[in-house]
Amino acid sequence: MNYAKRIFSIFILFIISQIGITAFGVIKQLSLDAGEKNLNISSTLVTVILVVINILFLIYLAKRMNIIKTNHPFLTKKNILIILVATLIDRGIAIGGTLLLTMQGHTTTANDSTLIKLFSVVSSVLVVLLVGIDVPIMEDIVFRGGII
Numbered sequence: 001m002n003y004a005k006r007i008f009s010i011f012i013l014f015i016i017s018q019i020g021i022t023a024f025g026v027i028k029q030l031s032l033d034a035g036e037k038n039l040n041i042s043s044t045l046v047t048v049i050l051v052v053i054n055i056l057f058l059i060y061l062a063k064r065m066n067i068i069k070t071n072h073p074f075l076t077k078k079n080i081l082i083i084l085v086a087t088l089i090d091r092g093i094a095i096g097g098t099l100l101l102t103m104q105g106h107t108t109t110a111n112d113s114t115l116i117k118l119f120s121v122v123s124s125v126l127v128v129l130l131v132g133i134d135v136p137i138m139e140d141i142v143f144r145g146g147i148i
Contacts (some may be wrong), residue, residue, distance in 0.1 A: 068141065
C-alpha cells in the first residue's frame with residue numbers, strides 16, 4: 001500500500017511539474033495563431049507568473065511530502081568551490097565542442113537548432129526562467145521523490 005501511494009505521489013508531482021511548460025506552449029501557440037511574431041509583454045508576464053506559481057507550489061508540496069528539506073545551509077565554502085570548478089569544466093567542454101563543430105564545418109548542433117527555433121519568439125527572461133530555473137527544480141523534486 002505504501003509503495004502504491006509513493007508511486008501515485010510521484011506521478012502527481014510529475015504532472016504538476018509539467019504545468020509551467022504546458023502553459024508556455026499553449027500561450028505561445030495562441031500568440032502565433034493570433035498572427036503575432038513574438039510573445040507580447042502581457043503573454044510573457046502571464047507565462048512568467050504561471051511558471052513561478054508552479055515552481056512555488058511544487059516546492060511547497062515537496063516540503064510537505066518530506067522530499068526536500070531546507071535545514072542544511074547550501075552556500076558553504078565547499079559548495080561554492082564545487083560550483084566554480086564545475087562551471088569552469090562546463091565552459092571548457094562547451095568551448096571544446098564549439099571548436100570541434102567549427103572544424104567540421106557546422107555552426108550548431110541539431111539540438112541547438114531545435115532550441116533556437118522553439119524559443120525564437122520568446123523573451124530571454126522567460127527562456128532563463130523555463131530552462132535554467134524551472135526544469136532543474138522540477139526534475140530534482142520529481143526524481144528525488146521517486147528515486148531516493
